[in-house]
Amino acid sequence: MSRYRYLIIILLVAIGFGSAFLSGYFLRAYFEDATYELPILNQAFDIFINHSFLELPGSRALEYGMIRGMLQASGDPYAIFLEPVQHELESNSLQGSFGGIGVELTLSSEGNIVVFPIANSPAHQAGIQDGDRLISVGDLQIGPTTSIDEINAAIRGPIGDRVKVIVSRKPDFTPIEFQIPRQEIHLPSVTWRIDPDNPTVGIVNPQVIAESTPGEILNAIQELKAKGATHFVIDLRDNGGGLLTAGVETARLFLDDGIIMEQQYRGEEIETFAVNVAGPLRDIPLVVLVNQSTASSAEIIAGSIQHHDRGLLIGEPTFGKDSIQLIFDLEDDSSLHVTAAKWWFPGNTVNISENGLQPDVLVTASDSDSDLIMKIAIQSLLEQP
Numbered sequence: 001m002s003r004y005r006y007l008i009i010i011l012l013v014a015i016g017f018g019s020a021f022l023s024g025y026f027l028r029a030y031f032e033d034a035t036y037e038l039p040i041l042n043q044a045f046d047i048f049i050n051h052s053f054l055e056l057p058g059s060r061a062l063e064y065g066m067i068r069g070m071l072q073a074s075g076d077p078y079a080i081f082l083e084p085v086q087h088e089l090e091s092n093s094l095q096g097s098f099g100g101i102g103v104e105l106t107l108s109s110e111g112n113i114v115v116f117p118i119a120n121s122p123a124h125q126a127g128i129q130d131g132d133r134l135i136s137v138g139d140l141q142i143g144p145t146t147s148i149d150e151i152n153a154a155i156r157g158p159i160g161d162r163v164k165v166i167v168s169r170k171p172d173f174t175p176i177e178f179q180i181p182r183q184e185i186h187l188p189s190v191t192w193r194i195d196p197d198n199p200t201v202g203i204v205n206p207q208v209i210a211e212s213t214p215g216e217i218l219n220a221i222q223e224l225k226a227k228g229a230t231h232f233v234i235d236l237r238d239n240g241g242g243l244l245t246a247g248v249e250t251a252r253l254f255l256d257d258g259i260i261m262e263q264q265y266r267g268e269e270i271e272t273f274a275v276n277v278a279g280p281l282r283d284i285p286l287v288v289l290v291n292q293s294t295a296s297s298a299e300i301i302a303g304s305i306q307h308h309d310r311g312l313l314i315g316e317p318t319f320g321k322d323s324i325q326l327i328f329d330l331e332d333d334s335s336l337h338v339t340a341a342k343w344w345f346p347g348n349t350v351n352i353s354e355n356g357l358q359p360d361v362l363v364t365a366s367d368s369d370s371d372l373i374m375k376i377a378i379q380s381l382l383e384q385p
Contacts, residue, residue, distance in 0.1 A: 041066075060332070067336070076339050078325055084333040085153040092156065094242055096189055096212030099159040099182040103128065105148050113142055113151060115167060123165075126180045132167035135175055159184050189213045189242075192220035194227055201378050202229030206250070209242030209297040214249040221281055231381045232286045233374070234301075237315060241296025244324055244343070248297075251304040253279040254286065254311070260304045263324060263343040272346075286311040287381045289373055290359060295319035300343070303357050307345050312360040314377045320356035 048056065056062060064083065071079045082090060092098035102121020108114045113134040117124035134142050137154040155163060162179045169176060189210040195201040202224030206213055221232060241247070244263075251260045255275045264270045288302050290313055299318050306313045324341040344351075361380060363373045 064334075078321070078323055078337065078339050080337045082335045082337070085147075085149050087329075087333060087335040088153045088156065089149060090335075092187060093189075093208055094210050095187075096210040096216075097184050097186045098156045099161070100156045100185040101126075101128075101163065101165070101180045101182060102185055103155065105134070105151060107148070108133075111144060113146070113148070121185075122180050122183050123178075126178045127176075128165070128167065128178060128180075129169065132169050132176075133173065135166040135168055137165055138163055157182055186212075188216060190216035190220055192224055194224065194229060195233075195378060198378055198382065199228055200230045201233065201381065202227075202231070203233045203235060203374075205235040206239055206298070206301075208239065209246045209250065209301070211243060211246055213242070213246050214253060217250060218253060218280060221284065230285070231384075232284055233289060233377050233381060234286055234305075234311075235289045235374075236294045236298045236302050237289050237291040237373070238293045239295070239298035240293060240319075241298045241321070244297050244300070246297065247300040248273045251301050252277075253281045254284075254305055255279050255308055256282045258308055259346040261300055261343050261345055263341050265324075265341040268341075282310075285381060285384050287377045288313050289315050289377055290318050290357060291316040291365070291373075292319060292356070294357075296321045299352060299357055303345055303352065306357065306360065312380060313357060314361040314380060315359050315363055315373045316365075317358055317362075318352065318356035320352045320354065322351075322353045 057065075064081065067081045071081060101123040102118040103123045104116045104118065106114050106116070115123070115128055115132045115134050116130050117128045134151065136142055137151055140146070140150065140154040142151065155165075157163060159182050162181050165178045165180055166175050167178070168174060187210075189208050189212055190204060190206045192202060192204045195203055202221065204217060204220045204224070206217060217234075221229075224232070248260055252275050256278045257275050260273045260275065262270050262272050286305075288305055288311055290298075290302050294302060294315075295318065299321065302313055302318065305311045322343055323339045324343055325337040326340045328336040328338060330336060361376065363376050365371075365373050
């Protein structure tokens with residue numbers, strides 16, 4: 001799996017998808033204290049309607065543009081708006097699974113969307129073949145301007161439902177229709193491997209902090225141990241974060257006891273997240289790799305390991321994001337991410353928003369040796385007593 005990152009500043013520390021009640025509470029509390037009248041906006045709208053040579057876009061496009069303008073005016077760099085397609089794909093990423101048919105899509109040199117079914121997937125079992133050209137998915141007709149994100153969103157849906165897929169196939173490219181049932185498709189958030197030059201070193205690479213990440217990391221360590229690994233590198237470089245709760249649960253894997261982090265919503269009491277039961281990975285030798293794109297819940301993992309002297313941080317200072325976003329689902333399946341809280345490490349000894357986490361071993365990767373950080377990390381790891 002590639003290091004593709006899901007909207008690195010956007011997908012940072014979200015509480016999760018069951019926050020509708022909490023989200024509504026904060027919205028109501030905010031607007032009870034503030035009354036907004038928008039006479040200038042209404043005046044500008046009337047002027048444009050009556051005098052513009054160009055026609056206004058549709059009402060949905062207008063609403064989306066106004067929402068983005070509101071967020072820009074707020075000055076919050078982490079408050080963002082996602083249209084339905086992007087929101088669905090983000091949700092899938094953070095949940096770690098989705099209802100789909102098991103295909104990979106690529107754009108051919110002729111400009112066609114080409115399908116490659118995963119072995120034993122619903123698409124493969126239905127008869128989709130490598131290289132089939134995609135014509136339509138459900139009601140979505142595939143054209144030159146159709147994005148792969150739009151197609152993926154159309155393919156995905158409730159598990160058990162059938163989706164109509166029409167493809168064309170060589171040599172005559174006659175359309176062929178399939179009705180394919182969706183099944184649960186897992187979206188791994190973690191990859192792992194044995195270092196080729198050091199067979200006792202296992203490298204674990206969480207690529208996003210999703211709901212499934214703690215379990216995937218535990219499984220990865222167990223598989224690496226079975227292959228002979230005794231020392232471990234947790235590579236959080238370019239990990240922009242994800243779910244706060246998953247970050248806390250991941251940190252708990254490696255710690256024996258103590259406080260992981262604290263958070264506070266406006267007008268609320270401080271909430272403390274601690275280790276209640278010693279983690280199953282509390283004794284493994286490890287180092288953690290970080291860089292300037294390590295952010296948010298990935299920083300919670302790295303910082304808690306450093307704060308408890310559990311392992312060395314190696315690499316570059318991290319991004320430095322100490323805010324928490326709530327995800328609001330809107331009625332058209334778009335979403336709004338709003339900064340609602342701040343978090344910090346116990347004792348507030350580290351203000352990561354100013355300088356990020358500072359590595360114990362500072363290493364700046366150069367173009368001539370992109371693996372320098374990894375080499376130094378493995379050397380440091382093997383030299384540990």
